[in-house]
Amino acid sequence: MKPLTRDDIRRSLVNMSKSRAKALTIPALDDVEWDGLDFYAWVDGRDLNRAYLVARAAEDRLMGVELRATIRSADFRRKSICGFCATAHPVGGTALFSSLKSGKEGRPGNTVGIYMCRSLACSLYAREKIQAPMGQMHETLDRDDRIARIRTNLEGFLAKILH
Ligand SMILES: [Zn+2]
Numbered sequence: 269m270k271p272l273t274r275d276d277i278r279r280s281l282v283n284m285s286k287s288r289a290k291a292l293t294i295p296a297l298d299d300v301e302w303d304g305l306d307f308y309a310w311v312d313g314r315d316l317n318r319a320y321l322v323a324r325a326a327e328d329r330l331m332g333v334e335l336r337a338t339i340r341s342a343d344f345r346r347k348s349i350c351g352f353c354a355t356a357h358p359v360g361g362t363a364l365f366s367s368l369k370s371g372k373e374g375r376p377g378n379t380v381g382i383y384m385c386r387s388l389a390c391s392l393y394a395r396e397k398i399q400a401p402m403g404q405m406h407e408t409l410d411r412d413d414r415i416a417r418i419r420t421n422l423e424g425f426l427a428k429i430l431h
Pocket of ligand 1: 393
């Protein structure tokens, strides 16, 4: 993805108030390898169950969302698969990340959720820059197709937050 500035990120957040977005602590971006990312995401340093994700949504619109991670007790009994990159994880390797919908639909607390790599490292799994915890699944998709799959899943997730 194209490199982002902290201002880009603050302006992109669709489900946070402007004042909270302004006060948000954003990690240093100088060493980020943007070329190898389909989205930029980080975990809140003060609240490990809160994360932020920024990506290009449909029509190249930059869109950022605040996410809440929950691990339900049922998730500790089975392996699970990431809804973005399809990497299989052992118990606890994914979490349910929920985003408040944007605009007035979000005001009553309506959320959209997806099971996602708890490490937020989907882009690295797709490019095999880090090893999948349970090995690569036997699948016929090559690297470009795995990257395309993340983008398709991301666009779908972000579209649901907007509408
Ligand atoms: Zn993933």
